[in-house]
Every structure is written in C-alpha cells, then in structure tokens.
Amino acid sequence: MPSAFTDLVAPSAVLWDMDGTLIDTEPYWMAAETELVEAHGGVWTPQDGLAMVGNPMSVCAPILRARGVDLPDEEIADFLNSRVAAGVASGIPWQQGAQEILAALHDAGVPMALVTSSFRRLAEPFAAAVGLFDVVVSGDVVTRPKPDPEPYLTAARLLGVDVADCVAVEDSHAGVASAVASGAHVVAVEVMQALAPRPGLSRVASLADLTVPDFARIAGGVVLDLRRAS
Template sequence: MLLDMDGTLIDTEPLWIAAETELVEAHGGSWTHHDGLQLVGKPMAVSAGILRSRGVDLSDTEIIDYLNERVRRGVAARVPWQPGAHELLLALHAAGVPQALVTSSFRVLAEPFAEAVGLFDVVVSGDDVTHAKPDPEPYLTAAHRLGVDVRTCVAVEDSPSGITSALASGARVVGVEVLVPVPARPGLSRVSSLTRIGLEDLARVAAGQVLDAGELA
C-alpha cells in the first residue's frame, strides 16, 4: 500500500491554509480559503512561488520552513486523523500488508508523523525526490524501497496532482474526495471517505477492478 498523508490520512489542509493566510497577511496581502485549495497537493516549491507572487517577501526556503513549522506544531498537538484512516492502517498492518507513506510534505513533517504512527515500512517525502507529484517519481521510489513492483500496489490519494502521480507510476489508485472534487478518470477508483473502503475492496482494486463509491462497502 502506498498512502498519501495530507488530506488523505490526516486533515492538515486547514493547518496549511491557516499558515498560508498568516504568512500572506503578515506581508500585507490577503489569502482566502479558495486560494488555499489551489495549493492542495502541490509541491512545496510551487506553493512557495505562488505565495511570493502574492506579496510574501521571503525566499522559497524561508517560506517552506515557516509553513512546515506551523503545520508540524499543529500535528504535534493532536494528530488530526481523517475518518477511517487510522483504522485502515491498523487493518493493513494486521494483515501483513507493507505500507509506504508518500507525501509532498517535507521530511521534517512526515518523519515525526510516521514515527508516531509506527505502521509505515517506508517514508518518501517531498524532499526525498527530484521530481515531486504530479511526477510519478514519488510512487516509483516508494515501491522500489518496499522492494515491490509498483503495478502490484494500491495507492490512496486525495489531490489531483497526487492522483496523477500515482496513476502515472502504474499503481492501482483509489481517490478519496476530501476538499477538492475527484473527477472520474480511466483506472481510478473513487470513494467519499476511508470509512467506506476495507481490505476486501482494496484487494479487488489490486486485482484490477475499478470501483466507485456505490460499489464500495
């Protein structure tokens, strides 16, 4: 299993948007919830460039460090699990399924989360790869580190860029609709919540079936 973090497993998007808003407003600009949604799933460097275009007079590195620290504090205070996410990870672990965390967030945020959860065999963060999502490199890297063929893996994602990355890697993909719509795409299974998908459903997806919300238990 290859699993995205932000939005998919934990509800960090409100933390990211709050940090972005705080940063832009501190530099005299304005930032809306809609603006924040446009950054969902984007590489950190891309997000930093967009924030600079909105008036943030800092380097990419300074912006990225600021956002990561604000979100890290929020997650450290309380892991904001998405409904059904922790239960699914526990069920996969009990079934002996190897799990990789594949996230655009940097290791400074991903590693503490992975260590606290204690269920991931591999962590691939945004600063571990040359080409971030939507490039397939993160998912190909995760499968390689797990020692498996990516075509035998199921990836779970919530953002358009993450879904594009996972599909391009050759993995079977489940898209979870959280903050942004998940349109139908060839080979993409879709679900409204991780509470709606179980191990049997994931086995069907791994076998090549494309399932939609109405077909999931």
C-alpha cells in the same frame, strides 16, 4: 496468504498520501498560508488555499511570492512546515476511518509506505507516531515531486515491489496524477477536491468506506465508486 483476503490476492503494498488523505492537516496549511501572506501585506482567500492542496513547495512558493511574500523557497517552506508540524504535535487530526484501515492492512501483513509532498520534519514524526509504515518518501527527498510519478516509484523501489501491483491512496489532483503516472492502482478520496473520473481510478467519499478485501479487488483491476449520493 493473509486470512483477511480470503480467496483474493493481496496488493504488494499500499502507498499512502498523508495530508488530506490520512490526516486533516489542510486547515493547518491554509491557516499558515494566510498568516504568511497577510504578514507581508497580501490577501489570501479560502479559494486560494484550496488551489494549493496537494501541490509541492516548488509550486506553492512562487504563488505565495506573487501575493507579496518576499522570501526564498527555503524560508517559505520552513515557515509553513513549522506551523503545520506544531498543529499535528498537539494531536494527530485523523481522517475518518484512517486509523482503522491502516491497522487492518498492517494486521493482514500488507507492507505500507507514506508518500507525501510534506517535508521530512513533518512526515517522519507522524510516521514514527503511527509506527505502521515500512518506508517514508517525503517531498524533500525526491528530485521531481508530485505530480511527477517519482515519489510513488521511489516508494515501490524502496519496498522492493512492482508499483503495478500496489494500491496508492490520494486526495488531490496533483497526487492522483502522480500515482496514476507511476502505474499503481489508485484510490481517490474526495475530501476537499472533486476528483474527475479517469480510466482505472477508484473513488470513495471516506476511508471508512474501504475494507481490506477492497484493496485486493482494486489491486486486481476492479474499479470501485463508493461515493455517497448528495
């Protein structure tokens, strides 16, 4: 048993969302959406961008087409992913506490997966740069993306663990729905969206508030609320 857990039982794995949870890419996505819509004569507001957070391309593309983007899903996905990938390539925009908790869990011997709606062209370079993920499940390798549970179930299967013994970390409505439906213990990080309480859902304001023993407590059924008073 890793010493970081003292008398607690470590989760079988921690399953991480990427955009918004580990890295602050949402501004890149919103800027790319705005550029694309405006290039086709439409209008895209910050509220429109917020409504897209956490959704798969199968949901986002029809919304963008409704705003005038006259392109098929594949070309929309290619444009958005290329813009975001270029932003990340210039320097990983880490969320507060993300690097530290990833390193701490790795040092404690906990397997980790990256489970993202972003496509491989963005997810795999990030995972390779970090070097701490045992498995990568991107949005273009599953049949039913978030909010369906398939991405998290796939990650657990590839890791060879029971998803019910895992902790999933998310920041969006669609992501939380996916993780909860998979049967994992779920932590919601309230970064850009207020996430409603639901049975068994832990909520935090920042990854900097989480410790390695916290993950063991959550895996053991404890529900944490570490949001900061406004």
